[in-house]
Amino acid sequence: MSDRYVRVENRGAFWLAAGRPHPALRPFLAAYDGYWESVPAPSRMRTLPTRHTVMIINLGPPLRLHVPDPGAAPAVYGPFIAGMHDGHGMYEHEGGQRGVQLDLTPLGAYTLLGVPMGELTNRAVDLADVLGPEVPRLVGRLQDAAGWAERFDLLDAFLLGRLEIGPSPDPEVREAWRLLDTTCGRTPVAALAGEVGWSRKHLTHRFKEQVGLSPKVMARVLRFQHAVELMSAPFDRQGVPSWVDLAVTCGYYDQAHLNREFRALAGCTPTELLAGQAPEYLTTTAREAS
Template sequence: MRCVESAHDFAAMWDIATPSRPGRLPGVSMAGFRARTTDLVDLGVVPYPAVTVAVDLGDGPLAVDDISGGRQNGSVVVGLAASGVRGRGRDVECLQVRLSPVVAHAVLGVSSELGEMVVSLDDLWGRDAARTQEQLRAAGSWDDRFAIAEAALVRRHAAGRAVEPEVAFVWGQMVTNLGGVRVERLAAEVGWSRKRLWSRFRAQIGLSPKRAAQLVRFDHAAHRLAAGHSAAEVAAEIGYVDQSHLHRDVKAFAGVTPTGVAVAPWLAVDDVAWAAPEYLSKA
């Protein structure tokens, strides 16, 4: 078994493909991953402010474990703030799609159930999941695969139910302000009570407004730490009360210390695979 212990090790393990043209759906990004090793890979996942769909295209089954001890084999959907998630497999090859939660609500058909969970794509898409996976496996290139995946996403998005404009606005404000927002102010801006915003946002995004704002801020902090900035610098820059506040948030989301996040293998390929955070989209 190869347990990935450093960002350098992880980046060197993969051939990574990205779409050659912009996508049709704002709030969606895709990347293809093919392992360069036949060893069993064991990798911890860092939570991210997007719903992640991983379509398994390899010869060996991809196993994804969650913090509760549950395991999903094959193609999976990882919720916004799912923590303690680990991926394991041999000859790993997969198409990974990151969806803004605003888009994910329509594309996947559920939100509240996905906040901090890992579920099988088959459970959400039924036969459409198997058909799409078969088409992706048969495709001759990554560009063909991206086109097939995009067509499926566009089709389901058109048929799905959009989030309410007020919920989309609140999410957009959280992203724009990197999580530094007051829920009461946002509720007043959209003309809702705090209770109503809390209920609608939780049902359609999958997290409470407070938890969602914390996740956006954590993601910004994690990438600043991975870029080499000290915990003290990041805490002051992003607006944490102090360094211990940053430590608690990082520990709560990632299960490791700020030092551990700074060298997390999962973040090592972000500049290659994900040109820009798709959750920044307001769509």
């Protein structure tokens, strides 16, 4: 076992273990997030659109997942990949959660998964359907591991192997993503195309293939995520966000525009989101009482 540092955090009956990936993997994902329940209880987890493709290596009971695709029925999963999405979804489980979550950057997902990311948009698929027959063996070794440091070492070895064979994103797509990410979605698509020297049509096609969403939709998700993150830091002295200030800061025309975007992407208004789940809801996912 390595001497990797693993930070363990107690959130009541829910425990988290976080560890840093191998340095070669850090451009593609920031952390390994292990989790387990000390007191199993049925619960639900609501998901919001984010800048990440999420890999869940489920080591406990199956999860039932509702994805943003309105034509898709809820499905039961062990380990799975949830592609980039532009709507909210929901996990449900019977209790006894245990596993590892990996939040992959869009271009990191393209390289590590080795598939056109547009095929995963607004979908969840079994991990073995993407990464092949090695997945069951990996899951078994993770279940049998002596601790989280060993589990994270196993993930390092597996993902470093994927890194050696995965495709590289186009430099133009990489630069377009960098500009969108650093401006929190406030760079117009025409400006992105001009910066990378491609037509809007060609950029949209290649970006969606390698990221999973078009530049326009990705910008929308980034503005939304920025707003959600800022909601954890109230704008006025009474501890209530100024929705007008929030809208302007995040690139919305006005408060009405902010509200419309939250209804479309989160299924509720900013006020409802804040009142129903704050502060824990102001992350990628939020646990809800069953």
